[in-house]
Amino acid sequence: SYDPKPYGNLTSIHVWVKNDKGEVVFDAWRNNTEMYYEGEWVTGEKILNGRGGALYYMPEDFEREILWSSNGKFTGMEDIINEFGKGCGFAFFSGHGSPGVWADHLPGIPGNRINSQIVGLTVSQVKPYFPYFSLPFFPMEKLSNENKLPVVVVGGCHNSQFNVSSIPTLLDIFLLLLFGKNMWMNTYGQLVPECWSWYMVKLPGRGAIASIGNTGFGWGWEGEFCTVGAGDGWITSEFFRQYGENGYDILGINYVQTQTSYINHFKEFTLPECWWSPDAGWDWIDEKTVQQWVLLGDPSLKLGGYS
Template sequence: EDGEVVFEAWRNNTEMYYEGEWTTGEKELLGRGGALYYMPDDFERDILWASNGRFTGMDDVINALNKGAGFFFMSGHGSPNVWADHYPGVPGNRQHSSIVGLQVITLRPWFPFVSFPIMPADTLSNGEKLPVAVIGGCHNAQFNVSAIPAFLNVFSIFPFLPNNYMWTYGYPVPECLCWRLVRNPNGGAIASIGNTGLGYGMPGKACTTGGGDGWITIEFFRQYGTKNQHILGMAHSQAITTYINSFDMEDMEAGHAKTVEQWVLLGDPSLMIGGY
């Protein structure tokens, strides 16, 4: 933002595409725009990206959401507990360049054991100014988690012990992030859409056109913005239908069938987005 360079490094003239920013953004790539490309012009846009310096951690996301919104769209990486993204170029590899955007619980079975606030997503206080949340990332809507199985998942690091596939890494996650947003009595979201399992994405130039999580989340906003699908369940279901009609559902390696099967709506499908 304001021309400030946040990160600058270039090797071998490699093409760089910040896939989540293309997916959420306003521009067209290979004939398909990001989500904001399809939204009505009179919608106010508040873009928090690592590349524009406005996304540096959870405080940025929580402060923006507390102002209220009609839609809330994140595209990156996740687990039942966390949604996160990376600094541009992933400097220092994923371990050192990850930025957490929202988290259910910070308790963990290793030092320092807890960070504050303990339940960051629960601190959202946007009252009745509730957005429809679309969360692009792995497992953010994995609604079968609970605290004890989530904690026991820490033992999956030992190959001789069974893996319960909670994908929580020992954090005692009581509920997945997508549902935690909806059930928040003081704010959060009026409904949420996300993946119950591993969300697939296309790296590089095909990030908006190649299918997977990026494609179907964009399609939700295209259905709302250009196809006048303003009933929540219709926008969600038509995004799925359009995906099925656009890709080969028998191509199991591409993950197309999995993409539509795991993309769930948590909320009232009869909701008129924005009200009557």
């Protein structure tokens, strides 16, 4: 049976095939297969291969509310909107994205990515294909955290791609399919008047006071190396380490220190033992990780509030 648990990285799989007479003609087990829910380890409270997730480094007096698909607290947009409405100091999203959407998957991605995707929060639900729209048209407008504004860190592709607007995002898919012209909106025809990260910040009195995320494709390391490998997972969790462990509590200084720490670390880092993509050292992944990680908001903000 499918029964995921947080940090539950061992899975046993039973596969059998029956013929038209109902007889089992194939039967096999694969026991203790390793499966890591990368985004949950990156945001979480435990150490993996010598490096913790974001919550591992945060001060113990911070209240923690963890919405994961594995613990049953993240099943769709309403879960995010309702929890966000209570207010928080920091919000960390780690999953998949586009300029208009942040989403994640059920643990293990059962039934392939389309069938196991859970949409977490979108800018709009207007698109040029059936059913064309869903209500509410602009779900972020339902955020109700009046004057309780967090700093949002988002891990995913393109969530901070700030050069999008309504008409180009709607035309993008048609121009690509009909004329082969790619406008690089990366919105797949969805109406996106402003990118996810900026829409979150620009909401009056609600949403976020600042956001940090990727303008381009985010690179994530898979499997047991998800907390230590290069790219999106490392730099986003490092922001919280710089705050909780090193005491950088001015937003802009923390942001710069996080980038500096990434560069210093990965200039010397290699991961030749990685089974799916050995890391031989500093490369284009590292360069784009730092260059595309954008802060939208006031860099003079004091993290944790003013006493």
